[in-house]
Amino acid sequence: xxxxxxxxxxxxxxxxxxxxxxxxxxxxxxxxxxxxxxxxxxxxxxxxxxxxxxxxxxxxxxxxxxxxxxxxxxxxxxxxxxxxxxxxxxxxxxxxxxxxxxxxxxxxxxxxxxxxxxxxxxx
Amino acid sequence: xxxxxxxxxxxxxxxxxxxxxxxxxxxxxxxxxxxxxxxxxxxxxxxxxxxxxxxxxxxxxxxxxxxxxxxxxxxxxxxxxxxxxxxxxxxxxxxxxxxxxxxxxxxxxxxxxxxxxxxxxxx
DNA sequence: TGGTATAGTATCCTAAACGATACCATGAAG
DNA sequence: CTTCATGGTATCGTTTAGGATACTATACCA
Numbered sequence: 518x519x520x521x522x523x524x525x526x527x528x529x530x531x532x533x534x535x536x537x538x539x540x541x542x543x544x545x546x547x548x549x550x551x552x553x554x555x556x557x558x559x560x561x562x563x564x565x566x567x568x569x570x571x572x573x574x575x576x577x578x579x580x581x582x583x584x585x586x587x588x589x590x591x592x593x594x595x596x597x598x599x600x601x602x603x604x605x606x607x608x609x610x611x612x613x614x615x616x617x618x619x620x621x622x623x624x625x626x627x628x629x630x631x632x633x634x635x636x637x638x639x640x
Numbered sequence: 641x642x643x644x645x646x647x648x649x650x651x652x653x654x655x656x657x658x659x660x661x662x663x664x665x666x667x668x669x670x671x672x673x674x675x676x677x678x679x680x681x682x683x684x685x686x687x688x689x690x691x692x693x694x695x696x697x698x699x700x701x702x703x704x705x706x707x708x709x710x711x712x713x714x715x716x717x718x719x720x721x722x723x724x725x726x727x728x729x730x731x732x733x734x735x736x737x738x739x740x741x742x743x744x745x746x747x748x749x750x751x752x753x754x755x756x757x758x759x760x761x762x763x
Numbered sequence: 764t765g766g767t768a769t770a771g772t773a774t775c776c777t778a779a780a781c782g783a784t785a786c787c788a789t790g791a792a793g
Numbered sequence: 794c795t796t797c798a799t800g801g802t803a804t805c806g807t808t809t810a811g812g813a814t815a816c817t818a819t820a821c822c823a
Contacts, residue, residue, distance in 0.1 A: 522763050523663040525738030526656075526731060532741070533649075534657045536781070540646040553800055564782060569801065578741075579748060589790040590799035600744060603737065608649060610733040614726065615648030618655070618701075621723060625702060640645050659811070676770055687812060692771065712820040713769035 529607070532578055537563055537571045539608070542597075545581060546605060547640055550596040580604065609639050652730070655701055660686055660694045662731070665720075668704060669728060670763055673719040703727065732762050 533539060537560065544551060544559050551559070557568055572595060575581040580601035586592040597604075656662060660683065667674060667682050674682070680691055695718060698704040703724035709715040720727075 522735050523666045525735050525742060526662040526666070527738075528741055529734045529738030530653070530657055530662065534653055539649040539653065543646045543649070554798090557800095564784095565801070566783090566803090567781070570781095579744065585800095588799095589788090590797085591789080591801080593800060603740065607733050607737045610730050611652045612645050612649050614730045615650075615652030617726065618651055619648060621702065677768090680770095687814095688771070689773090689813090690811065693811095708770095711769095712818090713767085714771080714819080716770060 532575070532580060532604075533608075533611075535571060535574075537567055538575065541568075541571055541575065542580075542601075542604065542608065543640065545595060545597050545601075546608070550594050553593050553595065556595065575601070612640070655698070655703060655727075656731075656734075658694055658697075660690055661698065664691075664694055664698070665703075665724075665727065665731065666763065668718060668720050668724075669731070673717050676716050676718065679718065698724070735763070 533542075540560055540563075541556065544556060548555075548559075553568070553572075556572075557563065557565065560568065572581060572583070576583050579598055582596050582598045582601075584594045584596070586594070656665075663683055663686075664679065667679060671678075671682075676691070676695075679695075680686065680688065683691065695704060695706070699706050702721055705719050705721045705724075707717045707719070709717070
């Protein structure tokens with residue numbers, strides 16, 4: 518029953534964090550709808566267990582929709598819910614800052630190899 | 641040497657996540673400069689070890705500045721760097737979404753107790 | 764001489780996240 | 794009747810995050 522800003526930030530971050538959730542969300546943002554196997558293919562190092570677990574959590578939070586087709590072999594498709602799509606601007610903001618940060622660290626740590634120039638403010 | 645959006649998002653999230661970093665950052669945003677002991681007082685359940693560790697990480701990433709006064713007993717003050725302040729809009733975006741999300745879950749899970757109305761879009 | 768305050772370290776332990784691997788059900792195709 | 798593809802579970806082990814507790818240095822103050 519807390520209602521502080523830090524509580525809200527943590528609530529939001531819970532949805533975005535975990536080793537795989539950002540990648541999964543970005544996949545669904547850029548591909549719209551993906552089968553389980555397609556997601557797995559696109560995330561080369563994830564285990565089946567982790568992919569299932571993360572998708573279930575996202576589903577519980579009403580971020581992704583899981584559509585099951587009763588066929589054999591099974592076909593299950595994942596996509597963002599309308600509500601899940603409200604996360605896109607947040608991810609864009611985080612992505613933009615992350616991009617600056619990579620540059621910032623590059624400038625700080627190494628004063629060398631200043632050949633970075635790509636800039637993309639959204640996906 | 642990855643340069644994908646998900647890599648950038650993860651880089652940014654690394655800075656924001658951890659059980660205490662959001663709280664620490666929000667403290668420094670709202671109070672500007674705080675001594676170690678003041679931070680500890682304001683974060684009632686944090687251990688000294690965790691506070692030190694999280695502050696060190698934030699310092700390494702150039703998010704917070706650590707000012708040491710050579711007196712006894714020691715006095716050490718923490719504040720956001722100018723660069724660290726560029727995180728504020730990001731935290732605001734996350735906070736705003738988190739607020740909506742709390743409401744969203746409330747509507748979904750319980751169809752009761754609809755007495756929530758506070759709205760604050762920034763700190 | 765001993766207690767106090769501050770800002771830490773060091774050590775050990777638990778719990779949670781994550782990973783590797785094996786297993787399962789189904790029906791169609793061969 | 795065997796094999797294949799899909800989308801999972803179950804079980805176990807490791808690795809990491811976090812927590813509890815004890816310890817430290819220093820100078821001042823009584």
